[in-house]
Amino acid sequence: MATVNEYRQHIQNLLTERAKLVWDDRIQAQTIFDTERDHYQLVYVGWRGSKRLYGTVLHLDIIDRKIWIQQDGTEIGIANQLVELGVPKEDIVLGFDPPKMRHYTDFAIG
Numbered sequence: 001m002a003t004v005n006e007y008r009q010h011i012q013n014l015l016t017e018r019a020k021l022v023w024d025d026r027i028q029a030q031t032i033f034d035t036e037r038d039h040y041q042l043v044y045v046g047w048r049g050s051k052r053l054y055g056t057v058l059h060l061d062i063i064d065r066k067i068w069i070q071q072d073g074t075e076i077g078i079a080n081q082l083v084e085l086g087v088p089k090e091d092i093v094l095g096f097d098p099p100k101m102r103h104y105t106d107f108a109i110g
Contacts, residue, residue, distance in 0.1 A: 002087060007067055008035060010085050011060050014078060015042045018058065027053055038062035061095075066108055068095040079107060 012033055019029035019042055027046035034040070042058040058078055059071035067087065072078050079092050093108045102109040 002091070004038075004062055004065055007062055007087065007091075008038070008040075010082060010087065011040045011062075011067065014081055014085075015040055015058060015060075018042055018074065024048070029057075063093075066091050066093050068093045070095045072096065 012031075015031045015033075019031050022029045022044070024046070026048055027044050030043045030045060032039070032041040032043060038061055040058075040060045041056055043056050044053055046053045055073070056071050057073040059069075060078070061068045061070060067082060069079055069092065079094060082092055083089060089107050091108065093110055094102060094105060097105065099110060
């Protein structure tokens with residue numbers, strides 16, 4: 001059984017690697033790690049000409065020993081990457097899905 005410390009490390013590694021994939025030097029990828037409260041985010045900040053760019057690409061929390069994916073703006077899906085790292089699906093909650101729909105997935109309902 002994996003520990004919360006392992007989950008923290010997996011999340012931080014995945015967000016750090018994803019931050020390196022920014023394709024535009026006008027955009028800054030910021031990783032935000034609150035290890036005391038177990039909140040983790042990858043945020044894009046920048047400008048394209050006069051257009052402001054700001055948005056949370058990934059937001060994960062650890063709640064009651066489960067990884068809650070609150071936001072996932074990636075094509076691959078961070079849940080799939082976590083499973084590849086050995087995190088059991090029953091320890092991953094797709095928090096962006098409505099609670100009444102979560103039982104239709106292979107992941108935890110909450």
